[in-house]
Amino acid sequence: MPVKGRCHCGAIQFEVGEMPAELTSCNCSFCVRRGGLVAYYKPGQFKLATAPSRVWTYQWGDYLVQHHYCPVCGMGTHSEMPGFESGQPDFDNPRIAVNARLFEDTSWETLPVKHVNGREDW
Template sequence: MTIRASCHCRATQFEVAQAPATVTSCNCSFCSKRGGLWAYYAPTQFKLLTARDRISTYQWGSYIGQHHHCAICGCGTYSEFPSFDTGEQDFDNPRIAVNTRLFEIFDLDAVPVEKVNGRDDW
């Protein structure tokens, strides 16, 4: 079940290969201000449908993550990170975190929300 997503102005569009089983709400300084609910995918499960030059990127701290947003309307769209599945940074297995609030024709309220304490744990 492919799910399409777009920013507010629709200049940035992407799709993911399947619905998330859960979404993550993080209270770190960045996520709490951005307000997204995040689902995580392998790069093969994510397809950017927009020209890359329509997307802006923000990096901070250790610069291992790339946080993308629409260059026109500013909506936070997706981020790219190494996997942290083993507790360590695994650059051989990157992950895409997508803002599920941008999903089209999808009942986000039906998906369980996992809370992450990024403010204290990172």
């Protein structure tokens, strides 16, 4: 069942194909400050429901990941990145990391959370 999400002010709204099986919490220098709980999707499972021009983007480090956020209320909404399953960037298998804290009318709080040590691994 599709799940809708939105930033605090509603300027950015989106939909994902289904609830994830688990969420990811990362402690890298970016994620620990953003504070999101991430659900990973393939690009076809994520749909922006508002104009792309409403979405602002932050990049840092190796500039492989586009971290999107709302310029009005500041919520980090989603990030676009290549796959990293092999340890190297895989541009043929991109992923969207969605901040599951923005899901509406769901019980994401009950999902298991996988902790990734991005502080040392990234």
